[in-house]
Amino acid sequence: MKILGLSFGRHLGNTDMLVMEALYGAKEGAKDAEVTFINTNRLKIDRCIGCGACSTNLEKGGDNDCIIKDDMQMVENAVREADCIIVGAPVYVLQPVGQFKNVVDRFSCRHDVSAINWVLDKRRTGEMPGDPDAYPQERLKRRTVSYISVGGAVTKNWVSMGCATMHLFGFPAMMKVVGNFDAHGMGHVGIPVLDDDLMARVHEMGKQTAEAFFKDDKDMEWYGPEGTCPVCHQDLLMVNGTTTVECPICGIEGKISIEGDKLKVDFPKEQQERARGTFKGLREHTAEIQSFGSVCGPKIQSANDKLPQLMEKFKKFDEYIHT
Template sequence: MKVLGLSFGKVNANCDILSKEALYGIHAAYPQAEIRFINTQRLTIGRCIGCGACSTSLERGKDNDCVIKDDFQMVEDAVREADVIIVAAPVYVLQPVGQFKDFVDRFSCRHDVSAINWVLDRRRSGQLPGQAGDYPIERLKRRTVSYISVGGATTANWVSMGTATLHLFGISAMMKTIANYNAYKMGITGNPYLNQQLIDDMHELGRRTAEAFTLPDEEIEWFAPTGDGVCPVCHQNLLAVNGTTSVECPICGIEGKISIEGDKLHVVFPPEQQARARGTFVGLREHTVEIQGFGAICGPKIMANKDFLAQRMERVKQFENRIRE
């Protein structure tokens, strides 16, 4: 079993402490596990520039490595190798630190299980060049993951999107999530070692994440020592509302129904909606089909308006000059 701890916090600070304790929990339960730890703070992980080179390259029968050369590749290789992953990130302004999202943006599009299988199916049928077997399919292997969101605030109010955003890390690669641990209150905790419950929770979080790797999905239990969320898939408490009794989980993209009984709110996400959550193959495939349809819709529209658009685009390209005229 290969285990990776990934900390986006300061070196030897709260995220490092908590994720390393989770790794100690794994080590105690599985002494044979190969454990690796990476702190990303001093690494250069640039943002996705949206060049599309990775998808184009895959559709041309080649590999889909990122064209930007920085420390991202090293971290990505470590994630690819791992079976069990513990991710810890500090909350900066309500969400995980930006470097985390930069990593997720570059990782996700290139490990989307549905999108890659879509291309490989077309390689097999000869619609796209290349051999399906050329793609290192082990990159899409099953992995288990747990997230630790670390915040300074005394209430959950100032870490409102911490665990939810961390959950995006494993969605496209269909990683099986075991816990979204909300470790806030660091401003008054001082140091995680001054709260033994926190450390015990980390050991259990680590152990369970590793154990889950050895279990079939249906036997895995969600680990929520600090309380569970309303969504039965991502276990978050965020809901998007539209003025009706229908609500959506913004993380999973699934629809639920709300009802109120006294001062209690009930939220039910039917099984058929849970089965199409964003982190399932069905959910990812909905998006692949949507994206593949863009060209057929926009191509003719753009061609039919080529001259008009070229002329209008001058407003954007010459903006600085025009605004001074």
């Protein structure tokens, strides 16, 4: 078994220490495991430039590797090899640090289990070129993951999107989330190692993340605050002026009700079963993306004559804006 710790914090900073402590716990949960720790702080991980080379190559029969060559390949290979992952990121301006999002954008979309399987199924029926068995199957394997969000602020509203955003890392690859830990308040803690309770809790989360790898999904238990959404256990909600609300992480709808001063959201079972991190939820999005071509293709085709003229003011923006 391979355990990976990924820290987006400073070298030997708060995040490093908390991720390492979780790894000590994970090692306790899987004694023979090989443990790797990567600090990304000084790595060069550029943003996804939206070139589409990965998906085009997949549809042409190849794999869907990224064509930008930087340190991402090393991080990606470590994630692909891992069975159990602890990810920690400091909060910069209410959310995980930007480099974390670069990794999410570069890694997660290309490991969307539904999108990859959609192409592999088409290869099997001969509708798309390529050998379905040639695609590296380990990229689709089951992994367990837990997240540690680290913030300086004692006031929780200064880490309002920390933990929740970290869940974007593993859902396309359908990683099994064991828990999350909101380690805010570092400004008062000083150094995490001085807080026994904090260290014990991340240690335990690491242990449970490793142990969960050996369990059936149905036997896995959530390690963290229960939260409002029963799937991702986060407390963020999208409201639209009605009593129907949506979890922005899982994309599922629930009904809101108020009892006394308590707010309850009921997310029906069928909604939970289509959460973004399930195959069903991911497949909804694959189907949506696949519909783009047949809808916008003819639209663009029929506007072919007038498009050059409509595009003129955008192509020559610098010229037009000053006239």
